[in-house]
Amino acid sequence: MDLQLMRRNWLARLLLERLIRLIWLVPLAMAGLFTLVSLAPVDPVQAYVGARVAQVGPEQRAAIAEAWGLNAPAPERFWLWLSHLAAGDFGTSITYNAPVLDLIAQRAGASLALIGTAFFLALALGFSLGLLAAAMRGRWPDRLIRGLAVVLSASPGFWIAILLISVFAVGLGWLPACCATPPGLTAAETSLGARLTHLILPAVTVSVVGISALILHSRARAVAFLESPAARHLAAHGASRLRLAFRYGARHALGPALTVHLAGAGELVGGSVLAETIFAWPGLGQATVRAATGADAPLLLGIALATLLFVFCGNLLADIAARLADPRLREMR
Amino acid sequence: MLRVTALSVRFRRHDGSHATALSGLELTLARGEVIGLVGGSGAGKSLVAEALMGLLPGNAEVSGQITRDGQRLAPGQLALAPQGIDALDPLTRLGDQICRFARLAGQPPPDLPAALARLGLPETAARAFPHELSGGMAKRALIATALATGAGFLIADEPTLGLDPETADRILALLAGLAAQGHGVCVISHDLPRLIAIAGRITILQEGRMVETAMAGDFTGGDLRHPFSRALWAAQSWTGADLPC
Numbered sequence: 001m002d003l004q005l006m007r008r009n010w011l012a013r014l015l016l017e018r019l020i021r022l023i024w025l026v027p028l029a030m031a032g033l034f035t036l037v038s039l040a041p042v043d044p045v046q047a048y049v050g051a052r053v054a055q056v057g058p059e060q061r062a063a064i065a066e067a068w069g070l071n072a073p074a075p076e077r078f079w080l081w082l083s084h085l086a087a088g089d090f091g092t093s094i095t096y097n098a099p100v101l102d103l104i105a106q107r108a109g110a111s112l113a114l115i116g117t118a119f120f121l122a123l124a125l126g127f128s129l130g131l132l133a134a135a136m137r138g139r140w141p142d143r144l145i146r147g148l149a150v151v152l153s154a155s156p157g158f159w160i161a162i163l164l165i166s167v168f169a170v171g172l173g174w175l176p177a178c179c180a181t182p183p184g185l186t187a188a189e190t191s192l193g194a195r196l197t198h199l200i201l202p203a204v205t206v207s208v209v210g211i212s213a214l215i216l217h218s219r220a221r222a223v224a225f226l227e228s229p230a231a232r233h234l235a236a237h238g239a240s241r242l243r244l245a246f247r248y249g250a251r252h253a254l255g256p257a258l259t260v261h262l263a264g265a266g267e268l269v270g271g272s273v274l275a276e277t278i279f280a281w282p283g284l285g286q287a288t289v290r291a292a293t294g295a296d297a298p299l300l301l302g303i304a305l306a307t308l309l310f311v312f313c314g315n316l317l318a319d320i321a322a323r324l325a326d327p328r329l330r331e332m333r
Numbered sequence: 334m335l336r337v338t339a340l341s342v343r344f345r346r347h348d349g350s351h352a353t354a355l356s357g358l359e360l361t362l363a364r365g366e367v368i369g370l371v372g373g374s375g376a377g378k379s380l381v382a383e384a385l386m387g388l389l390p391g392n393a394e395v396s397g398q399i400t401r402d403g404q405r406l407a408p409g410q411l412a413l414a415p416q417g418i419d420a421l422d423p424l425t426r427l428g429d430q431i432c433r434f435a436r437l438a439g440q441p442p443p444d445l446p447a448a449l450a451r452l453g454l455p456e457t458a459a460r461a462f463p464h465e466l467s468g469g470m471a472k473r474a475l476i477a478t479a480l481a482t483g484a485g486f487l488i489a490d491e492p493t494l495g496l497d498p499e500t501a502d503r504i505l506a507l508l509a510g511l512a513a514q515g516h517g518v519c520v521i522s523h524d525l526p527r528l529i530a531i532a533g534r535i536t537i538l539q540e541g542r543m544v545e546t547a548m549a550g551d552f553t554g555g556d557l558r559h560p561f562s563r564a565l566w567a568a569q570s571w572t573g574a575d576l577p578c
Contacts, residue, residue: 233420233475236386236413237482238437248433251424326424327462 010323010330018316026308031078033304037297038074081301090305091298095290100302103287108306110180111283114275115268117199118206119261125207126214127257133215134222134253135245145215153212157271161205161278168201175201178280202272202279209271210261217260221253255325262321265314269307335362335411335486335517340397342377342384342541351394355380355541358397362517364485367509369528370521371565372538378521379416380541382488386413401486409438412484416491416521418471421463427474428459431481438482452477452507469500473507486517493524505531525569529553537562 056064065071072080084091090100133145169177176182176198181190222245225231231244239248269285276285284303291299323329337360343353355377362368372378382388384395385406399406422430428445435443446456452473458466466474472492479487489508493501501524509531512518522528528535529549536546537559544559557563 229415229417229420230422232388233413233415233478234422234433234437236388236415237434237479238408248422248425255424328423328464 011320014316014319014323018312018319022312025312026305027082029308030082030301030305033301034074034078034081034297037295037300038077040295081298085305090302093291093296093299093302095294095296095299096287100298103299104284104302104306107282107284107287110281111272111276111285113199114202114206114281114283115272117203118271119210119268121203122207122210122214123257123261126211126261127218127254129211130215130218130220130257131222131245131250131253133219134226134249135241137223137226142219146219149212149215152208153216155208157205157209157274158278160208161201161275164201164204165278177201180282202275202281205275205278206268206271209267210264213264214257214261218253218257221256222249225249225252251325255322258321258325259318262314262318266307266311268314269310334364334402335406336360336398336400337385338398338400340381340384340399341395342380342389343394344390345392345394353541355384358536358538358543359546360519360536362486362519364515364517365512367512367518367520367532369525369532369535370519370538371523371525371528371535373565374523375540376538377541378538379490381538382413382415382490382521385411385488409482410484411486411488412479412482414472414475414479414487414489414492416494418463418466418468418475420475421471421478423463425462426459427461427463427466427477430474431459431477434478434481435483438484440481440483443481448477448481451480453503469496469504472496472500472504476504476507476511480511480516485515486519487511488519488521490521491523492520493522493527501527523569525552525566537565 070077081091088101090104092098093100093103096103129145129148133142136142165177168175180195180198181187182194182198187195226241226244226249231239231249234244234248235241272281272283273285273288275281276283277289280286284306287299288303290296291303337358340355340358340360341353342355343351345351358381360368360370360381370378370381380389384393385399389395401407401410421427422433425433431445431448432442435441445459449456449458454470454473454477458470458474463471463474476487476489476492479489487508492504492508496504505520505527508518508520512531520528520532525535529552532549534546534548535552537544539561544561545557547557547562551557552566557566
C-alpha cells in the first residue's frame, strides 16, 4: 500500500480490525459467561426467596422458576437471551426487580466517575513519579520512588482501603468512609464538593492498582530514552537530565504508559468492584456482587457485556495511543 | 580559533586503577577550515568528540585545555553531528528537532525551509520522522540539528559511514561548503581518501596517541613521517589493482 495512504488510513484500518474482532468476541464471551452462570451452584429461586423460605411453598417456587424460564434447557435460555438482547431487551434483574438496562444506566455513571478519577489519578502520579525516578536514576529519590512502587504493588487493595478508612475517616475524620453522598441525601441534594469528598478514598483505593506498574514502566522507558543516542545528542548541546526526562523523554514514556494503563482497564474494573463493596459505592461493582451472590443471570450478563465493551474500548484506546505516540507503529500491520 | 591542548582521557576501573584511552592530543581549528581526525577502530576518534562535548561517563577523568580565541570554551560554541542516525529522536518530526536544538542553545527559531535547503534537504523533510529519511538525508539532518545551535565550530563524527560513494561525496562537499561559509569543521572519519579532498590538515591517532598531523598533500606525495600513517594510507588507498588474476 502507498505510504501516504497508509499514513492516512491507519486509524480506519485499526477500527475496522477491532470491529471485526468485536463481532465474534461478544457472542463467544457471552456464551462462556452464560455457561459459567448456568453451572453456578446458587439456586436463583432460593436466592430470590431468601429469608421468606417458610412462606413460599414448592408450587410457588415452581411457578417462579416457570415464570423466569429456568425450566428450559440452557442452550434454549441462552438463545432466548441473545434474541432479546438483539432487540435491545437486556432482561429483568431478579435481585433488583428492575430492567437490567435501566439498572446499568443508573449505576454506570457512579462507576465511571470512580474508575475515571482513579485512572487519571494513577496516570498523573505514576507517570510523573516514573519520570522523576528516571531523571534521578541511582540517587535517593529514585530509590525512594522504586521502593514505594514495590510496596504498593505488594499491597492488596482491601488492605489499602482499610488503612485509608482507619487513618483518614476514623482517625483524622477528614473524609467520609461510605457511599457517594451523605446519609439520607440524594445526589441532587448534595453539593459537588461533598460528592468529590466522598469520591476521594474509593478513587485512591482503585488507583493503587495501577500506580506501581505505571511508575516502574514509565521509569524503565524514560531510562531507555535517557541512555539513547538521541538523548546523548541533546545532552551534548546542553539539555539537563530533568529537561531530557520531562520534556523530551515524556513522549517516549507516555505512549507505553498509556498502553499499559488502558490495556489494564479490566484491572480497574476489578478494583472498582472491591472498592464499591468496601465503600458502599452505588455503582456497577456493587450490583455485580449482588447479582453474583443472587444468581441474577440477566443482571450479571448485562454487567458483563457492559464491562466487556468497556475493557474492549480501553484496549482500543491503548492501541490508538500507542500509534499516536510512536509513528512507526502506524505502518505496522 | 578553537585550540585543544594536551587533551587526555583516562577511565577509573573498579579496582581503582586507571586505563588511559587518549593522551596528549593537540588540535587547532580555525573558522573557514576543515581538519580531519583519522585512525583505526578503537583509536579514540569518537572519544575525542565525546570529551570535547562533555559526554563521557562519570568514571572518566579528562585533562587538558579547550579554548576558543584564548578563552575557555563556553556551551553553545561547539556542536556535534554524531555518527549514528539513531541520534535523531525517532518520535519527533525533523523540523521540531531542529527547533529543539536552537531552543537549547538559546537561539531564535530557525527559518526551517532555509535551514533544510542549506543542507540540500527538501522543505517536506521538516514534517518527516527520522525513519522516513534515507541514510544520506538522516546524516544531513544530524548536521542540521548541530547547525541550529548557532555554534561556529562543528565536529562531524563519521559523516559518511554507511553511505554510498556518491552520497558520501555530497556530504563531504556540504561540510566543505559550511567551512567556506565561515564554520570551523572537524571531520572524524575512516574514509581517508575522501577526507583528504576537503581537509587541509589531518591528525592521525593510533591507540589513543596522536602520531602525527599531516597536510593533505603529504598523503598523496608520500611525505608521511610515521610508519602507522603510511600503513593506514597504504591500506585505505589500495585498490586491489595489483591482485594476481
